[in-house]
Amino acid sequence: MSTAHERLPGPSADSTTVPWWRTAVIYQIYPRSFADADGDGVGDLKGVTGRLQELADLGVDAVWLSPFMTSPQKDGGYDVADFCDVDPLFGTLEDFDEMLAAAHARSLRVIVDLVPNHSSDQHRWFQQALAAVPGSRERARYIFRDGTGERGERPPNNWTSVFGGPAWTRVTEADGSPGQWYLHLFDSSQPDFDWANEEVWAEFRRILRFWLDRGVDGFRVDVAHGLVKDQDFPDYAPDPDAASMGGEETPAPYFEQPGVHEIYRDWHQVLAEYSGDRALCGEAWVSSVEKMALWVRPGEMHQTFNFEFLMAAWDAVEVKDIIDRSLSAFGSVGAPATWVLSNHDVVRHATRLALTEENPQGTGIGPNFAGLGDPAEGLRRAQAATALMLALPGSAYLYQGEELGLDEVHDLPDEFRQDPTWFRTGGDRYGRDGCRVPIPWRSGAPALGFSPTGKSWLPQPRRWKPLAREKQRSNPQSTLNLYRGLLRLRRDHQLGAGELQWLSGYPQDVLAFRNLGVVVIVNLSSVPVAFDSEAAVLAASGPLHDGLIPTDTTAWFAAGSPT
Incomplete structure (x- = not known):
């Protein structure tokens, strides 16, 4: 090893x-x-x-x-x-x-x-905010702001939505006039809360x-x-x-x-x-x-x-x-x-x-x-x-x-x-x-x-x-x-509570480490990687042949066995 x-x-x-x-x-x-x-x-x-x-x-x-x-x-x-x-x-x-x-x-x-x-814009709070006036308690639960431009016709800033398009939507006030804008980092149907x-x-x-x-x-x-x-x-x-x-x-x-x-x-x-x-x-x-x-x-x-x-x-x-x-x-x-x-x-x-x-x-x-x-x-x-x-x-x-x-x-x-x-x-x-x-x-x-x-x-x-x-x-x-086999082994060996130790002697494109009772070798290289055919194989993500771990394959071995 x-x-x-x-x-x-x-x-x-x-x-x-x-x-x-x-x-x-x-x-x-x-x-x-x-x-x-x-x-x-x-x-x-x-x-x-x-x-x-x-x-x-x-x-x-x-x-x-x-x-x-x-x-x-x-x-x-x-x-x-x-x-x-x-x-x-x-x-x-x-x-x-x-x-x-x-x-x-x-x-x-x-x-x-x-x-x-x-x-959602269907949440009772937001529906109350739409019915309320600027500066009200109801609007203060969300991020409402006045627009820019002479008549507030432009959004408060240039932020864009994660989903694409502008992150601001303008509301129509109760009297039918164009009103404030509200922020939605996602869809316009998802107004952002004001965590202030x-x-x-x-x-x-x-x-x-x-x-x-x-x-x-x-x-x-x-x-x-x-x-x-x-x-x-x-x-x-x-x-x-x-x-x-x-x-x-x-x-x-x-x-x-x-x-x-x-x-x-x-x-x-x-x-x-x-x-x-x-x-x-x-x-x-x-x-x-x-x-x-x-x-x-x-x-x-x-x-x-x-x-x-x-x-x-x-x-x-x-x-x-x-x-x-x-x-x-x-x-x-x-x-x-x-x-x-x-x-x-x-x-x-x-x-x-x-x-x-x-x-x-x-x-x-x-x-x-x-x-x-x-x-x-x-x-x-x-x-x-x-x-x-x-x-x-x-x-x-x-x-x-x-x-x-x-x-x-x-x-x-x-x-x-x-x-x-x-x-x-x-x-x-x-x-x-x-x-x-x-x-x-x-x-x-x-x-x-x-x-x-x-x-x-x-x-x-x-x-x-x-x-x-x-x-x-x-x-x-x-x-x-x-997956079932890996999860069983992970539990049996308590790997979640373990400690990772990198192992030397492997090519740069290969990851090799030990965690408690398990040695893991991950071959990310373009050629097979050798391991000792006498090693006790616990699990492998793909077939192992003739003492070789193929490309794009991970193998688990019992720690202490030759690898």
Whole structure:
């Protein structure tokens, strides 16, 4: 075995005392596309409940549910009209309680999505604001400003929406005259709250307690870096090649403002009132993991998504650098590193890792995208990347369907697209529909088992039929069984609570490390890498032949065996 030469800390301590979220593997459910129990073509909470045993069998520790709260569904539920109720599309509060109880009965924690940056324009507060006068208490809950120009006919500044187009919309006042403008970093149907207003703080404390009282284990916080805006509202033009959600070296005046940290310190205290290690996980698109660690300092959030890891190229030097900096940055503030490769906002990594052209976050891909790459190479790299990720210390996130090896549905017909990005850019950007297509459960069933009637709010590609869960369950070489095996080994070896030690003696394009009782070798080079054929192989993302690890393959070995 090669000699260890560098040691990086993972989450500390005895696994019996570490809070669950420090080492958990958390499975993201996008409810619209997970399982449809009532046959209307849209997934629902009863569908989730009916499939929880599948997730327990997969071996995850928790589920995160994307929004299911009352919403007109202009942005897939991220436009919330009532933060304390379930949208009838997904069921009822009673359905939620049943789902939560069923999850807890299977030792699965439940995290719910919270959207504090904005509401739907159908929210009672915003409807009250539209009916009120400028300068009123009702308007002060949102960001209303007078326009510029002689008659206020131009917006207050030049900010643009994440979804494309202007970030300001002018209202018509009650007397019929052109009025003030309101800010919406996303769709015009999603007005931003004004977090300079104490009433907004109080309302979200109430919302947190509503769901904590029902027994949820934590919250994923949407746009966690965007709640506070520069109160001078200066003009700003983002880099057109940057990720749509932020992450530029110099933050936008509506992202990464220091005041957001006061909000999360306040929320941390609310969660501390409850037993059971309740957790906050932030969606913070910032420029580096060092900045990301600011969100998880003691007394603030517990986790934040590692988007730098997610967006990394398939390159050993880059991946190693991000792993090193992540473990160092998060460890320096006593937080676990987190790892993620796919979610509902990005091109699925089974496709993304083979792309041959740049594809900024939020842009999506469609039938005219020229850099699609080789699907077989994409899946092979995705399996290898997941095997790397699940061997790392800390907490990991999986996105529904990745355990089946699902690719991005790039060939959706235009008439089925629903993402606001598609409409607000006039079709210039495809958006996120391709990663949100309902997942396959049974190859011979209507809608591949997603819905008993065959209805599906987005059409499923025929190529997914052999990827259905029921087909993969009986195939020892399937992506599903690769995930199940890796998750079992991760748990058995307590890798989430481990410590990473890089191993020397390997080429630059190969990553090799030890974490507790497991040695991991990831071959990102163009040629096979040798290992001792007597080594005890625990798992591999692809076949190993004649003592060689092929290109784009990750292998796990028992530490102490020859490698």
